[in-house]
Amino acid sequence: MAILFFFMLLLSFSVAQPIFQPPAGCPTHCGDTEVTYPFGIGKNCSRxxxxxxxxNKTTVATSFNRGSLSTVDLTESPFWLSNTENRFMVLGSETSAYVRLTSKSIWDTIFNPPRSRPIWYETGCxxxxxxxxxxxxxxxxxxxxCQTAIPFGMRGYDIRFDFRFHSSNTxxxxxxxxxxxxxKNFKFSTTYLTKTDSFNKDANTFSAKDAKKFSxxxxWVAGNETCKIAKQNRTHYACVSTNSQCVDRATGQGYICNCAPGYHGNPYLLNGCQGPLRHGGLRG
Structure with missing residues (x-):
């Protein structure tokens, strides 16, 4: 399960609150983007x-705040970078760059002794x-x-340029x-390189300001525990619907909720899983 956010990194974490159901009247859309629980827009509308x-009218962003366009740390959040839907990309006529990724906190590299620092994976093009x-x-x-894939389960990254490559010849x-x-579905346009005036009104112009609009x-996970541990705390357990199932994520940390086979809907809501499905139709 994945959710798409426009890349406006406004990050702030807090301790998870007890589970409750969103009140009536919570917005269900931001522009054309559907927002479903456990996500929410407005006070008390999320898990x-x-x-x-x-x-912001049509722009969707999360509320976390530990990062920038070149450095991100998601370790205190329920999110990590999708390795199937994202790519590391470099644009330029003489440009080389690398991204260092880790499943741990990027700040551990600075504050922890060498033997306890997280393992970094580095790739680039x-x-x-x-x-x-x-x-x-x-x-x-x-x-x-150019583009390259990223590893699975990464929660932090740091981008660096190889300054032996520069634009002196181009x-x-x-x-x-x-x-x-x-x-990964980002579409390259030659004007991203040939038109660099950040005040240009051309929709194809690429600038640092425009970079924030890309996705x-x-x-994500509903909780950072395994299903076995999460079920022991019913106050915080996310799979509240009857006919819902808890599924451990492949990262080994955290779980999500699905409706049981034959049922459909939102397993994070009371009575959110409806059904069963029979003969290609719905009966609830």
Missing amino acids: SEEFDILC TSVSLSEQGLVNGSCSGMGC SSFSPCGYAMLIE VVFD
Whole structure:
């Protein structure tokens, strides 16, 4: 299960509150984006503050606040980076960059002794095109745009450029380079490199301001315990609907809730799983 957020990292964590049902009248949409419990918009509309959604007309953002565009730490949240839906991408005509990822807190690298520091995974790519004619719209195979996959279960990352690569030979048509973790369906446009005026009104212009509008996908859990442990605390247990099931996440930490086979709906709501399904129809 994954939820898509526009990449506006406004992060703030708090201790999870006891489970309760959202009151009537909670918004169900932010623009065209559907927001379902345990996420919520407005006071008391989510499972806990970690699941609060900030809605600015059509823009959806989470309420967490430990990171920037180049460094993110999700270890105190129920989220991690989806390895199936995201890619690390580098844009530029002479640009090389790397992303270091970890399943632990990135701050442990600074404050913990070397032997107890988290394991980092590092990947990256190099984008080169010595002429504007080499850039191709929609192509991200190394000329103007390159991409690489990320490992499973990562909760923190740090992006760094290789400054041996620069735009001195291509500054006439592509003066800037970019690196970002982004949803894999991102479509490269040559104008992202050839038009860099952040005040330009062209929708295809790429700038640091525009980068905040692109998307990254988070996987998430309802709680950080295993199902076995979560079921022992019914006050905080998230799978409250009858005919719901608890499922341990493959990361080994945390669980989500599904409706039992043959039922449909929202397992996080009382009586949220309806059914059963029979002969291709619904009976509830």
